[in-house]
Amino acid sequence: MRSSGIDRRDIAVIAAEVATAVDLAEGPAGVLDVLRAVARHEPIAVRDVSRHAELPVPIVAAICNELRRRNVVDSQRPVRLTESSRSAFAVGGWQDGGRCPTCDGRGIVVPAELEAIGDELDRLAEAMPEAKVELDQTHCTVDTKLRRVMLMAELGLLTKRMVFLGDDDLTSLSVAHALSLTGETPSITVVDVDTDVLAFIAEQARTLGVHIDTVEHDLVKPLPEALLGAFELVFTDPPYTIAGAELFLSRAASALAPQIGHHILFAFGARRPSETVAVQRIIGELGLAVRSLQPNFNDYVGAGILGGTSHMYHLRTTDETAPLIVGEHEGPLYSADGRAAAVRRYQCVQCKHIEPVGPGERYPRIADLKQATCPQCGSEKFRPLSLNERPKR
Amino acid sequence: MRSSGIDRRDIAVIAAEVATAVDLAEGPAGVLDVLRAVARHEPIAVRDVSRHAELPVPIVAAICNELRRRNVVDSQRPVRLTESSRSAFAVGGWQDGGRCPTCDGRGIVVPAELEAIGDELDRLAEAMPEAKVELDQTHCTVDTKLRRVMLMAELGLLTKRMVFLGDDDLTSLSVAHALSLTGETPSITVVDVDTDVLAFIAEQARTLGVHIDTVEHDLVKPLPEALLGAFELVFTDPPYTIAGAELFLSRAASALAPQIGHHILFAFGARRPSETVAVQRIIGELGLAVRSLQPNFNDYVGAGILGGTSHMYHLRTTDETAPLIVGEHEGPLYSADGRAAAVRRYQCVQCKHIEPVGPGERYPRIADLKQATCPQCGSEKFRPLSLNERPKR
Numbered sequence: 150m151r152s153s154g155i156d157r158r159d160i161a162v163i164a165a166e167v168a169t170a171v172d173l174a175e176g177p178a179g180v181l182d183v184l185r186a187v188a189r190h191e192p193i194a195v196r197d198v199s200r201h202a203e204l205p206v207p208i209v210a211a212i213c214n215e216l217r218r219r220n221v222v223d224s225q226r227p228v229r230l231t232e233s234s235r236s237a238f239a240v241g242g243w244q245d246g247g248r249c250p251t252c253d254g255r256g257i258v259v260p261a262e263l264e265a266i267g268d269e270l271d272r273l274a275e276a277m278p279e280a281k282v283e284l285d286q287t288h289c290t291v292d293t294k295l296r297r298v299m300l301m302a303e304l305g306l307l308t309k310r311m312v313f314l315g316d317d318d319l320t321s322l323s324v325a326h327a328l329s330l331t332g333e334t335p336s337i338t339v340v341d342v343d344t345d346v347l348a349f350i351a352e353q354a355r356t357l358g359v360h361i362d363t364v365e366h367d368l369v370k371p372l373p374e375a376l377l378g379a380f381e382l383v384f385t386d387p388p389y390t391i392a393g394a395e396l397f398l399s400r401a402a403s404a405l406a407p408q409i410g411h412h413i414l415f416a417f418g419a420r421r422p423s424e425t426v427a428v429q430r431i432i433g434e435l436g437l438a439v440r441s442l443q444p445n446f447n448d449y450v451g452a453g454i455l456g457g458t459s460h461m462y463h464l465r466t467t468d469e470t471a472p473l474i475v476g477e478h479e480g481p482l483y484s485a486d487g488r489a490a491a492v493r494r495y496q497c498v499q500c501k502h503i504e505p506v507g508p509g510e511r512y513p514r515i516a517d518l519k520q521a522t523c524p525q526c527g528s529e530k531f532r533p534l535s536l537n538e539r540p541k542r
Numbered sequence: 543m544r545s546s547g548i549d550r551r552d553i554a555v556i557a558a559e560v561a562t563a564v565d566l567a568e569g570p571a572g573v574l575d576v577l578r579a580v581a582r583h584e585p586i587a588v589r590d591v592s593r594h595a596e597l598p599v600p601i602v603a604a605i606c607n608e609l610r611r612r613n614v615v616d617s618q619r620p621v622r623l624t625e626s627s628r629s630a631f632a633v634g635g636w637q638d639g640g641r642c643p644t645c646d647g648r649g650i651v652v653p654a655e656l657e658a659i660g661d662e663l664d665r666l667a668e669a670m671p672e673a674k675v676e677l678d679q680t681h682c683t684v685d686t687k688l689r690r691v692m693l694m695a696e697l698g699l700l701t702k703r704m705v706f707l708g709d710d711d712l713t714s715l716s717v718a719h720a721l722s723l724t725g726e727t728p729s730i731t732v733v734d735v736d737t738d739v740l741a742f743i744a745e746q747a748r749t750l751g752v753h754i755d756t757v758e759h760d761l762v763k764p765l766p767e768a769l770l771g772a773f774e775l776v777f778t779d780p781p782y783t784i785a786g787a788e789l790f791l792s793r794a795a796s797a798l799a800p801q802i803g804h805h806i807l808f809a810f811g812a813r814r815p816s817e818t819v820a821v822q823r824i825i826g827e828l829g830l831a832v833r834s835l836q837p838n839f840n841d842y843v844g845a846g847i848l849g850g851t852s853h854m855y856h857l858r859t860t861d862e863t864a865p866l867i868v869g870e871h872e873g874p875l876y877s878a879d880g881r882a883a884a885v886r887r888y889q890c891v892q893c894k895h896i897e898p899v900g901p902g903e904r905y906p907r908i909a910d911l912k913q914a915t916c917p918q919c920g921s922e923k924f925r926p927l928s929l930n931e932r933p934k935r
Contacts, residue, residue: 157701174802174861175802175803176801176802176803177801177803178801178802178803178804178858179802179803181698181803182698182803185698203833240695240700240701240724240726241721241723241724241726242655242724243653243655243656243695243720243723243724244695244700244724245695246651246653246655246656246692246695247650247651247652247653247692247693247695247696248649248650248651248696249642249644249645249648249649249650249651250644250651251642251643251644251645252642252644252645252647252649254645254649254650254696255642255649256641256642256645256647256648256649256836257640257641257642257647258639258640258641258642258643259640260636260639260640262635262636262639263636263639299639299640300640302633302636302637302638302639302640303640303641303647305574305575305578307633307637308550308633327636328634330634330636331633331634331635331636331637333633333634408569408570408571409567409568409569409571409572409815410568410569410570410571410572410574410575410815411571422802422803422831422858422859422860422861423860423861423862425831425832425833425860426826426829426830426831426860426862429822429825429826429831429832430823430826430827432822433819433822433823433826434823436819437819438815438818438819438822439818439822439832439835440596440818440835440837441835441836441837442832442833442834442835443649443834444833444834465571465815466815467815467816467818467819468567468815468816468907468908468909469816469819469908469909514861515861515862516861516862
């Protein structure tokens, strides 16, 4: 008698169908990532699937709906497999035991001594100004704040001259509170466009008896002279757009003293794979070395379309580090600007024609442009331009 | 009365002096990394400092000697601070507690069930052919093999069609042994130039009752037709040269099925910061997204100049993934070739003149070339050429 179960080969076919049905940039592999998250953690909320699979919540919801229609995912919520699909995902027990249970795979733990300031950070989070979505503000959790402090401690960065390029989640105050435990004096500057955030940070620092330099400044404009080359560590959690990464990391490069081995902690969320590559190319163009990249290091309060997490990059300067943008930045920057999220110009390697690629453009993905070939000369080779790069002629 | 101790400001001055004295590419920050490792772990062997500071052993030894002359490091071995310098590095107790004690900060643990195959892997390591240094072979520890298996398990990769591009440390057999615990059948191909290694792997797999495809092939030549686009996962621990990274990752891109979201696990050791940037730029040029980068994930048997560790990159394919090298590779490849380790050609953006940069060349570092300006036109702007790239005219 033929088994009515769904086997691994069926799953491969279904993953391909579903990827096509929801037009998934991540392809069948993205569907398999979702299924794997469900298999390991069922029953599981869509938001948590989003986090494990590193896909936006609405995309995960659409994938799950398609999988329900194909009897792979059950109709109940939270998400779970059906009886007939479950066996296709069965693995040996030991295979589920790889992620470190102590640190949840993040490599960093928070000692009890530091947990003690958690209540105070909770109070600050309650008291602070509300997040302004038009500035892509989202506040990280208190656990994340403590973890960031311990990451800095582990890297020996707490005594560095540090600047926060944007700090709506008050990591600066978390550092100040932590150092106050042992009576150490931090050297902290916070640059933000949001005067409410700056006033709150300055006031809370005063209450704590420490000084935090606050500088009101819109980072689309070059850094004030006094901040150029003045720091050893930059912390930034910029708008999650390619333009945001390029601009904030350029300002970071300008803020650091022109020596090898200085540090940037850069929180950035995954969007589409091609955007991850674009941001990582920018890091390379900036002459910054990635020393570590920890996925899902940062958790945020409230859902957010990316399952409320972002990755943490630890970057170090080299003898090639230089900002890509030195003047004023023009054009979109925040996610809410829409276009900024993904549009990038590509230049034909042969005839130098330039074509924008991204949502809402004639070619939504570089693969589309490559397939269509250059509208001017028919070549299939293009190179991405930096957002503020003057095209080569 | 003036204290005779050395304070933080003294240390900054001394770090700059020592960096100059040993001509350290990492600058004063590299000296501070060494001192920080000593302060946290003293007394500590030079080799362990090398690992923590991510600097080669001979460099660390030279730095420690300079620090001894300046009374910052004591004359005793293993390395320790002097009484008068120790206070400059004192930090609050909680600041030393950040690295997860369960997984040593690596995020991955090995369940007891899998530890059971450790003895068998020890036996294999004893019985296998000796490492051939001319091929940059170094064998990773059994702990590392188990950790690699668990990383694959955590990422859901053990059932993928996988190929090892070079496998002198027998990670393929470790996967096969692990899966045999639960009676699962792996899909493993090993490509290597070393017939001794291949024969050993094939024989040991037979003994275990599983099949591993072994393919004798020199990766300087394009992959055999049958392997092109045939896999979902590539594992590679290539020669630690820029040329090695570019070649092996290009072959990896060719070996993977042309779909988004396939996987490369890429073990690579840090050398100079500018080489890290060069390798990471190559990853970007290949259209590969770095999903995670875990420093010092891999430990190797025997010292090695890098303190016997390397980092683990998890890369995923995107719709832009394509090999940079498709034909035969010419030129140096292994560390023993000397030049391959660091020499790279740069092209003047203005006049297209090409200049090699690296040890033994007229300009040892790109910074030197930039400072000297283009010997042909005086421009200060250069772009790195891929190793097999035909310069643009």
